[in-house]
Amino acid sequence: MLNRLPLTESLLSTVGSPEQAELLDSSPRSRVWRVRLTDRRLVIVKQITDDGDTGADASTRFAREVAGLRLAGRTSGLAVAPAVLATDLPSRVMVLEHVNDLGRTDDWMPGYAESLARLHALTGPADAGALPVWSGPTAADAESFLALARALDVPVPSTVPAELADLLERLDPTPHHALLHGDPCPGNDLRTAEGVRFVDFERASLGNGLVELAYFRVGFPTCWCAMSVTAAPLTEVEDVYRTTWRGLTGKDVPGDLADACAGWLIQGDALVERAHRGTVDQLARVPAEDFEWGYVSARERLVHRLGVVADMTRDHDHLHAIGRLSSALADRMLERWSKLRPLPTADARPWY
Numbered sequence: 001m002l003n004r005l006p007l008t009e010s011l012l013s014t015v016g017s018p019e020q021a022e023l024l025d026s027s028p029r030s031r032v033w034r035v036r037l038t039d040r041r042l043v044i045v046k047q048i049t050d051d052g053d054t055g056a057d058a059s060t061r062f063a064r065e066v067a068g069l070r071l072a073g074r075t076s077g078l079a080v081a082p083a084v085l086a087t088d089l090p091s092r093v094m095v096l097e098h099v100n101d102l103g104r105t106d107d108w109m110p111g112y113a114e115s116l117a118r119l120h121a122l123t124g125p126a127d128a129g130a131l132p133v134w135s136g137p138t139a140a141d142a143e144s145f146l147a148l149a150r151a152l153d154v155p156v157p158s159t160v161p162a163e164l165a166d167l168l169e170r171l172d173p174t175p176h177h178a179l180l181h182g183d184p185c186p187g188n189d190l191r192t193a194e195g196v197r198f199v200d201f202e203r204a205s206l207g208n209g210l211v212e213l214a215y216f217r218v219g220f221p222t223c224w225c226a227m228s229v230t231a232a233p234l235t236e237v238e239d240v241y242r243t244t245w246r247g248l249t250g251k252d253v254p255g256d257l258a259d260a261c262a263g264w265l266i267q268g269d270a271l272v273e274r275a276h277r278g279t280v281d282q283l284a285r286v287p288a289e290d291f292e293w294g295y296v297s298a299r300e301r302l303v304h305r306l307g308v309v310a311d312m313t314r315d316h317d318h319l320h321a322i323g324r325l326s327s328a329l330a331d332r333m334l335e336r337w338s339k340l341r342p343l344p345t346a347d348a349r350p351w352y
Contacts (some may be wrong), residue, residue, distance in 0.1 A: 006047050006093050012085040015043060015095050029202070031173045032096065037286035042098035043069060043085060048202070049092075061202045062092040067131055068204025069096070071123055071179050078195045080119045099197050101190040106347060109216070109229065112189055113237040115196035117244035120178035120209035127206065134173040134180055134207025137267045142168060144283040144287055145266040151287040152336070154328045157321040163207070164266070165344075166318060171263045176254065180205045184212055185223035210253060212239050214260040217312075218305045219343050221270040224294030226301050229345040258312040258319055265305040265326065271298040296343060299333060306330035 005021050016037040024210045026032040026046075032251070048062040072081035082097040123130070142164040149156050181188070182203025190197045203222075216237055219226040229237065238257075245253050264270050268282030273293050276282075288296045306326040315321025334340060 005035065005045060006091050007045065007095075008091055008093070009090050011086050011088050011093065011095060011333040016041070018177065027200075029058075032315050039306045041059050044098050045093065047091065047093045048331070058092055062094070062206055064131065066094055068179070068181070068201030070093075070204075071127065071130060071204075072119055072198070074122055075118065078115075078118060079197055080115050080122070080195075081201070096199075098185060099190045099192060099199070102192060105191060108189075108191065108274075109233055109346060110238045110240045111191065111196045112184075113213075113216075113241040115189070115198065116181075116184060116212060116242045117209070117241045118195075118248065119198060119213070121180060121245055121248040123179040123201075124204060127179075127212050131204055131206050134176075134205040134211060136171045136173060136207075136211065137168060137263045139168065139269065141159055141283075142264045144268055144281050146205060148181065148283045148286060149325060150327065151284075154325065154332050155263075157324055159321040160325050163319060163322050167259060167262055167322070168255070171208075171211075173205075177206045178209035180207050180209065180212055182214060183222045185220055186225055187350050199229040208255045208260070209245070210257050210260040211257045211263065213238065213253075214257060214264060216346075217257070217308050218261050218264045219308075221264045221267075221300060221301075221305075222274075224273065226294065226296040226304070226343050228304060229344040229346045233346070256318075258309070258316055261305070261320055262309050262322055265302075265309050271301055274334065282325070290337070297340070299337055300340050300343060302323075303330050303333050303340055319350075 005018055007018065016039055018035045020037045021035040022034045024032045024034055031047045031048055035043050035045050048058050048065070050058045053152050061071065066084060066087055069081055069084050073083050084094060084096060086095040087093070100260055144155055146161065181198050181201060182205055183200060184198060188200045190199060215221065215231045216234055219228055240254050269277035271282045271293070285291065286298060286302060290299045306329050310323050310327035310330060315320040316323060
């Protein structure tokens with residue numbers, strides 16, 4: 001295993017010599033090892049791979065992750081990510097601090113929410129350009145959502161197109177500079193004695209932190225293990241997030257959480273894993289087929305999000321018609337496909 005480690009002479013001179021290495025589970029887009037050095041320290045070695053990308057694309061992902069990790073490492077308080085110890089751009093290898101994960105705990109969400117707020121609060125307007133801006137829903141997504149309603153024979157209220165257009169404007173990430181993880185899913189959060197630390201920053205960006213706080217409501221939309229959070233736990237985690245943000249920035253969290261949830265609802269790419277995003281109109285597939293990602297189907301994910309948006313927008317000034325359409329769409333889907341299951345609850349999250 002040692003002779004397979006992609007450690008260049010410059011990396012070895014910086015971090016030391018390896019004594020033992022263990023290949024860990026990771027996405028097809030990277031290779032990750034836990035390495036024991038001859039001085040007995042543990043480090044993580046991660047190499048970004050092509051996985052069908054061009055070398056330029058893989059190098060972009062490498063640069064994005066390193067930039068995100070370095071921004072996350074600026075905190076003078078509790079760490080929210082592992083430290084970057086060394087990097088080698090030609091081989092797309094980074095050596096990271098090893099984080100000792102304490103593993104399973106039933107009450108995992110408050111600590112997650114606190115660290116998420118700490119992560120988001122680390123950056124501001126002065127960091128514009130340090131990472132790409134968050135990529136949210138587009139006009140094409142809005143049209144696909146309307147086409148889905150037509151395909152399911154659900155009447156579209158006359159004001160919905162205008163509400164969708166206004167929603168896209170409000171979701172413009174340009175005025176916001178929170179450090180977004182990009183994929184804050186189970187498995188990318190490590191529980192330590194000092195708090196949660198996040199790993200895998202390949203999709204890091206700058207935008208409004210509410211798009212990741214919305215994960216609790218809309219079922220973790222970029223994750224294979226979709227989950228629901230209800231009632232008291234949901235209130236607690238959102239209070240923890242907002243209180244932490246306010247304590248760090250002196251301001252209330254900007255924006256509208258209902259907007260963020262509606263944004264995830266209309267994005268068909270949030271129904272499939274990363275490798276399939278941007279390939280076809282995923283919402284257009286829903287009437288004809290149900291496709292699984294992890295142990296939850298696309299229709300089940302979509303019904304959950306429709307219900308969330310319907311519940312959040314009953315008395316909403318700007319999303320009332322979208323909410324009524326969401327409620328009608330959820331009803332129609334449950335009538336047509338009566339065996340759709342609710343999402344598993346978050347207290348049953350998978351552990352790695």
